[in-house]
Amino acid sequence: MKQLLFVLFVWCWSGPLMAQQQEPVIHLQPWTFNTGADPAWLQPDFNDSHWRLMPVPAHWEEEGLPDYDGYACYRTRAVIPSSMRRPSALGLRFEMGAIDDFDSVFVNGHCIGASTEFREDRVYVVLYDEGIIRWDQENVVAVKVLDKYGWGGMYRGQPSIKNAGLDEFVHIDRNLNYWDFGKDGQLSKSISINAKRPVLIEGSLNITLVDPVNGKRKQLLSRAVRFSKEKPAVMPFVLQLPAQRSFQLQYTFRSKQGKATLTTGETPPYLLTPVASEKPVINGPARYGVRPGSPVLYRIPITGVRPMRIEALQLPEGLTLDTGTGIISGRIRQEGSYEVLLKAGNAAGRTERRFQFVVGQQQALTPPLGWNSWNAWGIRVDDQKIRAAANALVGEGLADYGWQYINIDDGWQHPQRAADSSIRSNERFPDMKALADHIHGLGLKFGLYSSPGPATCAGFTGSYKNEALDAAAWAAWGVDLVKYDLCSYQHLVPDRERIHMQAPYDLMGRCLAQQPRDILYSLCQYGWGKVWEWGEAVGGQLWRTGDDIEDTWSSVSSIGFEQEDKRPYAGPGHWNDPDMLVVGTVGWGYPRPSRLTPDEQYTHVGLWSLLAAPLLIGCDLQDINPFTRNLLCNSEVLAINQDPLGLQASRIYQVDSIQVYSKKMSDGSYDIGIINGTSQYRAITATAAMLGMKGGFTMRDCWRQRDLGSYRGPWKLGLPAHGMLLLRCQPL
Known part of the structure; x- marks a missing residue:
């Protein structure tokens, strides 16, 4: 049966009518519909007058096709007036709403976009002069849909056409490479600009330095650019900051096709931490906590030019100092406090400092400092990356400021346990004991990750029903820290009440306490059940207080500013953990610079230090840049974190x-x-x-x-x- 098809063109206003011109909107309706996948249906000259009308938005199962899974096609028509073009825009934006499951959208027979994400609203763009739009004429929009199972169709949102800003066609990449630090504070880098559609775009690109204090602007560079999706324009430039503080860089592209402009920017890195003195300086905590008879491993953190003579006077019985490396090792059998005098000397000078070994039942007398693999590598971690991180912690000088833990997060476990149920590492970690020995040989500590559930958060083998076996295996390998992540265990309990959250952590805490070496116990269950109230009672030295952190200001600030009520529970041997640092090169397996600005990174490290939080670097240490190293190697800021009083700000x-x-x-x-x-x-x-x-x-x-x-x-x-x-x- 033939049905009348009509075209509706609507000018929508975002507010009351005003003298100024408002942005128009074309609502796309009505829609014809047919099941199948004939390519001819996507062409503008196809006659669909015999098709049924289909309400949009709606699932087609609710419109008479309750059991249909497969291909279908929607079609509509609209006249697009040339008066819709705006000098401030560059094209049109087709907002198609959410489509279940897959879609491809065609305008006048040209595919303008496709998606496989049924939950997301579709937005596709077309340039004014791309040759697709028929101005002041009828345009045919066809949507090819594939529903694999369940609900199907254009189910959410009213499809429409609007003007598209320049940002939907042009991308300015600020992260083509990181800043190169030259002599006398000179910075250099390159940015690139490319099209998001397969078209040629021309215009000019300007780089301007803005002083946020007084608003003064200085143009650094202006250049005509011509680029496409396949061939971006690359612009190298050099920058000399007037002072080592915060400035803003603005990158502005103005299109030749009209008056449209696109501006983005960044804060160039600036270095606050002074260059370390050539004279020896002993950094790090003033105390080291250890249980009687447990292995002691302490690399004395000392900055200054090498060669250097290092001494430790009045060492307790059972401890020795390697004077070449500055590593103290051994075991102390008797409880008590043992004061040692640390000395260091080089050609530039000498220094000394009192240090105390506290032998008792407390560990982590100051918050642990170290590195964790997760934010850098995610599950793409392996033995070589861990060795490289350990080598870099020493080679880049971070260990000289007290950074000492090298922790493997999720992804090291074998999918199956051994025949005797013992835990095994996967093929990316061929020998955990040898890896631990390498890390210990550098004077660093070795950390691992597990879960009280059957599986970790990434689906690897957890410790469920094998807690004692795993604790013994970790001790035999030489593990110094275990991060215990709730993950799949949450599905084994009815709710997040304290009794259910506490039980698995109490069990593993008792297993770790029975081992012949100290293993720092890091509880990771996102603050559920008010863990800060009972974390110490189950043997924990640190516990997560909230959700996983991301490298955004909203994440860092919301986590950092929500620690006030946990303050009474922080102190020597028991620390609130707001999660790892997201500075430097992160990416969770796909390396990229942190999205935090330099100002935000200074605040992040400074606030975490004030909070007496564990400081675990999450960046790729092999790719550490001068800014990140400068950020993490400030002895006075780290001393705030490592103060022996242990108060949270x-x-x-x-x-x-x-x-x-x-x-x-x-x-x-x-x-x-x-x-x-x-x-x-x-x-x-x-x-x-x-x-x-x-x-x-x-x-x-x-x-x-x-x-x-x-x-x-x-x-x-x-x-x-x-x-x-x-x-x-x-x-x-």
Whole structure:
């Protein structure tokens, strides 16, 4: 039966009618429909007048086809007036809604896009002058759909046509390569610009440096560019920052086809940590906790030029020092506190520092510092990557600042256990004992990952019903830390109540305590069941307080700013864990630079240090760049984290998106972080009351390691977007 097909063209307004011109919208309706997959149906001249009308949005199962799975085609027509073109745009945007399951969308017989994600709303774009649109004429839109099972069809959203911004056709890639650090602070890199559609686009690309303090702009480069999807335009440039602080780079493309512009930008990296002195400096914690008879392994973290003479005087019985490497090892049998005098000397000078071995039942007297494989490699981790990370921790000098753990996260386990139910590593880790020996030979600690469930989060073998066997195997390999991730165990219990969350962690805690070596116990169950209230009781030294972190400001800030109620539960031997650091090159197996700006990375490391959080680097250490190394090798910032008093900072001020955190230190000083939570530069006036200080006090910039003098009343300071000023305030 033939049915009348009509065309509806609607100009939609986003608000009340105003004198200025509003953006038009064409609603695509009605739709004809037929089952099958004839290629002729996708052509504009096909006669579909005998097809049925199909409501959109709707599943076709609800419209008379309850059992149909397979191909189908939707068709509609619309006149697209040339008056719809806008100088500020470059093409049209076809919003097709969500389609179940797969789709290919054709305009006048040309495929403009396809998708296999049934949950996502489809958006496809066409250039004004691509030769596809028939201006002021009828245009045919055909949608080929494949429903593999269950519901099918164009089921959500009203399909429409709108103008498309330049960003939907052009991509400016800021991450073509990372910044190269030259002499005298000079930076250089290349950016590229390419088309998202197989068309040629022309225009100009400008690079401008903007000072957020005063808004001053300096054009660095302007160039005509011509590019396509297959052949991007690449623009190298050199930058000299006027000062080592936050500036903004703007990359602006203006299309030749019209007045459309696309602007993106970034904050170039700047280095705050001064170059380390050639003289020896002993870094790291002041105390080391170990159980009686457990192996001691401590690489003394010392910066300064080599060769260097290292001494450890009054070592307790059972410990020895390798004077060439500065590694202390052995066992102490008797409980007690043993004070040692550490000395180091080189051609530039000498230094000494008191250090204490505390032999008892507590480990992790300060938060652990180290590296974890997950954020860098995901499940694409292997023996060589772990060895390379350990070598880099030493070779890049991070171990000289106290970074010591090398932890393998998910992905090392064999799919099946051995005949005796013992845990095995997969083919990517041929010999766990040999790997542990390599790491220990560098004076570093070795960490592993498991789950109380039958499977880990990535589907590898968990410890369920084999807890004692696994703990013994890990001890035999030489494991120093176990991260125990809830994963599949959550499906074995009815809810997230404390009794169900605590049980599997208590079981593994008892198994680890029975081993002849100290194994740090890291509880990872996303804060469920208020783990901070019972984590220490089940043998844990650290416990996750929330969800997995991502390399975005929204993730870092929401996690970091939600630790206040956990503060009473942090201290020597028991630490709140807001998750790993997302700085440097991350990517979870597909390496890319962190999406955090340099300002956000300074805030991330500074806030985690104030929170006395475990610091676990998540970047590719083989690809560590000067900015990331500078960020992670600031002895004064790390000293905040490693202070023996072990207090977690408290939030003492929160007004108008400015937050202040204060952490009391063992020497009577206060380390204070002033954070700008907004996305704009902020100039504020700081007072003693804002800092929680009374009476006179001196101030020191911890990142720059520079004295600021005595407090003399309110002073003005500037904070970059999402940036932090980290101060040490010493009462007079």
